[in-house]
Amino acid sequence: MTVAIAPTGQRPEVLRMQAVGKTFGGTVEALRDMSLTVGQGDFISLLGPSGCGKSTALRLIADLIRPTAGAIRWAGGQNPGDLGVVFQEPTLMPWATVAQNVWLPFRLRGKSFPAVRDEVRAALRLVGLEAFHDSYPRELSGGMKMRVSIARAMVTRPRLILMDEPFAALDEITRFKLNNDLLTLKQRIGCTVIFVTHSVFESVFLSDRIVVMAARPGRVIRELAVDAPYPRDDAFRTSSEYAAHCRAATAALHTAMGEAA
Amino acid sequence: MTSAEPALPQIDAEERARRKAARFERIGKWTLPVIALALGLLLWDRIVVWNQIPHYILPRPGLVLETLIEDWAILFEALLVTLQITLMALAVAVLGGVGLAVLFTQSRLIEMSFYPYAVILQVTPIVAIAPLIFIYVDNRLAGLLLCAWLVAFFPVLSNTTLGLNSADHNLRDLFRIYGATRWQKLRYLQLPSALPYFLGGLRIAGGLSLIGAVVAEYVAGTGGLKSGLAFRILEAGYRLNIPRMFAALILIAVTGVVIFAGLSFLSHMLLRKWHESALKREG
Incomplete structure (x- = not known):
């Protein structure tokens, strides 16, 4: 059974970026005039070449840097726990076990391990690593480390998960597997994701909305809807629908590259 | 040996050479220094005998060993005094070094104000400062500790500072996103990140606090307190008791090695589960 997902406009709003711009050092314009409305349950990919401001956009949303222009508003105000983040590297604490790493977001909110033991276990089960509860990160493969990182990002069930090219450093086979697993996860817990990538195929496979961006200055070129229903599986990867979306995204990306050059 | 095992994967010349080198490395690491020591002692002994050097100028190694055994009671007591100062200085160096490092990373203002003076203290030779210290510090133990601490705290401070800043x-971003407090960031992120660096500094500080303790005692002489090894060496020198000087010197050197080995072991135990430096040794 496919789950019908309402068009973006009808979903409750989580976050809105209004004409956001960011200039570093007064001269380097990393992002210009970006507007984006994130609805609950959206899976949005920011797709573009290097230097198009994708990562800057994520850092702005995460409040790690402040916008030079415009504003970012969370529906109903923002709390520190509203966000989960997955970086390009697994970014685990090497001195802590897998479970302790996943515990971190709770720990920083003053919750003891016994109090959230079940949540930590559940998150590890969702990424298929329950058996590695007490392992240290160095004992895991690259893909497994990334799963721990994903478990940590979603253990608190945040309103929004930011992913900054999380699978870019992995091999293709692991990447496909993690793409599939990420969608399964999304189906199960209904999280909202903003996913930065420079892979057309990854963005089409995962997202229901693709924001194509261009560089110098970083800006939004086009927004594409991928209206194929979830769950998507390997059959979707070979469908003509998928191919058509990839063509459209590639064309938009070419425009972006052309305009940038 | 060559034709009897055809089932084994073929070992080519390069592989054979590599294995031979590895075996040489493994055995040689222990045997070669022992052989070098034995040869050195033998040479020393022969030089003394052949040149008929009197024992108050250069004793034979055997005599040094005899003295070490004969004077054990005096020397061991002196060793305990020196060791006590060394370990206390090391403890204070750790507290002071880590404390200052934490303070420096918490406040840029404090770091900028005081870091240059930490460097100045470090680069000024302790022999030059020690006489002054003993003019102003009445308590001899406190003076010795201060000298040893001055020598030993800097590697702990600079390594720990580097470690705290290299998280x-x-x-760091993740901690900010989750709204971590300054204390949480220090406790859960910076201190664990700094641990390997701190332990590296600690190993250096261990040797330095021994040096500091010995140098300080040289300068301070004895007075009120029991005598340490440095004083025993000076005293033996005045009396031309050269064998005892050698015996005391050996004790100091052995102490230094034991401290270094102990701290290396501690470092290995603390890091073995997760840090690269400890993993290589296991594997």
Whole structure:
């Protein structure tokens, strides 16, 4: 059974970026005039070449840097726990076990391990690593480390998960597997994701909305809807629908590259 | 040996050479220094005998060993005094070094104000400062501790500071995103990140606090307190008791090695589960 997902406009709003711009050092314009409305349950990919401001956009949303222009508003105000983040590297604490790493977001909110033991276990089960509860990160493969990182990002069930090219450093086979697993996860817990990538195929496979961006200055070129229903599986990867979306995204990306050059 | 095992994977010349080198490395690491020591002692002994050097100028190694055994009661007591100062200085160096490092990373203002003076203290030779210290510090134990601490605290301070500042940038961002307090960031991120660096500094500080303790005692002489090894060496020198000087010197050197080995072991135990430096040794 496919789950019908309402068009973006009808979903409750989580976050809105209004004409956001960011200039570093007064001269380097990393992002210009970006507007984006994130609805609950959206899976949005920011797709573009290097230097198009994708990562800057994520850092702005995460409040790690402040916008030079415009504003970012969370529906109903923002709390520190509203966000989960997955970086390009697994970014685990090497001195802590897998479970302790996943515990971190709770720990920083003053919750003891016994109090959230079940949540930590559940998150590890969702990424298929329950058996590695007490392992240290160095004992895991690259893909497994990334799963721990994903478990940590979603253990608190945040309103929004930011992913900054999380699978870019992995091999293709692991990447496909993690793409599939990420969608399964999304189906199960209904999280909202903003996913930065420079892979057309990854963005089409995962997202229901693709924001194509261009560089110098970083800006939004086009927004594409991928209206194929979830769950998507390997059959979707070979469908003509998928191919058509990839063509459209590639064309938009070419425009972006052309305009940038 | 060559034709009897055809089932084994073929070992080519390069592989054979590599294995031979590895075996040489493994055995040689222990046997070669022992052989070098034995040869050195033998040469020393022969030089003394052949040149008929009197024992108050250069004793034979055997005599040094005899003295070490004969004077054990005096020397061991002196060793305990020196060791006590060394370990206390090391403890204070750790507290002071880590304390200052934490303070420096918490406040840029404090770091900028005081870091240059920490460097100045470090680069000024302790022999030059020690006489002054003993003019102003009445308590001899406190004076000795201060000298040893001055020598030993800097590696702990600079290594720990480096470690506290080298926490992973993405992890720092993550802590910020989760709204971590300053204390949480220090406790859960910076201190664990600094541990390997701190332990590296600690190993250096262990040797330095011994040096500091010995040098300080040289300068301070004895007075009120029981005598340490440095004083025993000076005293033996005045009396031309050269064998005892050698015996005391050996004790100091052995102490230094034991401290270094002990701290290396501690470092290995603390890091073996997760840090690269400890993993290589296991594997």
